[in-house]
Amino acid sequence: MGAALQRVAQNGPQHEIIVSDGGSTDETVQIAGQQGAKVIAISLRVTGRASQMNSGARAATGEILLFLHADTHLRSTSLSQIEMALQNPAAVGGGFARRFDSESAFLRFSCWLATWRCRKWGWFLGDQAIFVRRTAFDQLQGFRGMPIFEDLDFSRRLTRAGKVVTISPGIVCSARRFHQRGPLLTTCHDFWLTCRYLSGSIPGCTAK
Numbered sequence: 001m002g003a004a005l006q007r008v009a010q011n012g013p014q015h016e017i018i019v020s021d022g023g024s025t026d027e028t029v030q031i032a033g034q035q036g037a038k039v040i041a042i043s044l045r046v047t048g049r050a051s052q053m054n055s056g057a058r059a060a061t062g063e064i065l066l067f068l069h070a071d072t073h074l075r076s077t078s079l080s081q082i083e084m085a086l087q088n089p090a091a092v093g094g095g096f097a098r099r100f101d102s103e104s105a106f107l108r109f110s111c112w113l114a115t116w117r118c119r120k121w122g123w124f125l126g127d128q129a130i131f132v133r134r135t136a137f138d139q140l141q142g143f144r145g146m147p148i149f150e151d152l153d154f155s156r157r158l159t160r161a162g163k164v165v166t167i168s169p170g171i172v173c174s175a176r177r178f179h180q181r182g183p184l185l186t187t188c189h190d191f192w193l194t195c196r197y198l199s200g201s202i203p204g205c206t207a208k
Contacts (some may be wrong), residue, residue: 004070005035006011011079022048028070047117049126050150052141057137066131069149071174072098074129078171082131085165092162095124095134095155106183107175115166122164126151129175136161147204149197 008017019032032039040059042052053067055137064082068074075081078096085091097115100107124130130151140157143150153184158164178186196202 002031003037004068004073004191005032005037007074007076008068008079009035010076011074011136012076013079013083016060016062017081018056018059022052048145048147048150050145053150054142057134057142061133063134064131065134065137066129067126068129069127070175071127071170071171072127075169075171078129078167081167085167086133088163088165090163091165093130093158094118094122094165094167095128095130096153097166097168098128098173099170100173100175100178102175102178102183104175104178104183106187107178110183110187111197115168115170118166121158122155122166123152124155129171136137148193148202152194152197153205 005017007018008015017032017035017037018040019028019037020040020042021028021032029039029041029176038059040052040055042055056067057065064086066079066082095118097111099111099120114125114128118128136158139161140154142155146153155164175183180186181189192201197205200206
């Protein structure tokens with residue numbers, strides 16, 4: 001997390017950093033405080049990424065919201081890129097093209113496919129640093145409480161609210177979760193889950 005917050009701080013545009021903590025037992029709160037972030041503590045009874053992100057959005061004062069995973073690193077120009085993208089009044093939000101901090105050719109190819117998906121349909125996942133105008137976020141009533149795919153669900157609904165932008169050059173994400181089973185098996189599992197979500201066969205997840 002510390003590295004992610006440092007990357008945010010390198011950006012020039014005025015911004016505020018809010019860390020939405022869902023009961024972490026590591027040094028998350030301490031690190032966030034050292035980086036000058038405002039920490040929002042979420043009750044253990046309502047933990048989940050949707051509730052964490054919605055709580056962070058309620059605490060924010062800006063007119064543009066950016067949802068950043070702890071293992072996703074912005075560029076020093078990322079916030080300026082968002083400002084430029086939203087100079088178009090028809091644009092309501094979007095996300096970034098991504099690459100992983102890995103030499104895997106397969107992961108590079110999967111990132112290329114993900115960028116194509118974003119530009120074709122406007123479907124973003126949470127590690128792609130989804131951003132949105134507050135007015136559009138409020139109109140959509142934020143992220144829906146779902147066990148998984150609350151990010152994809154939100155981005156799909158966002159496409160109906162206005163123009164969605166894919167920003168490139170993009171961001172760098174940790175490849176850590178691919179290490180245990182390998183890039184191919186992990187990606188296949190992700191694709192299988194996505195197909196289940198789109199077909200409506202995951203309890204608590206309704207694709208709309």
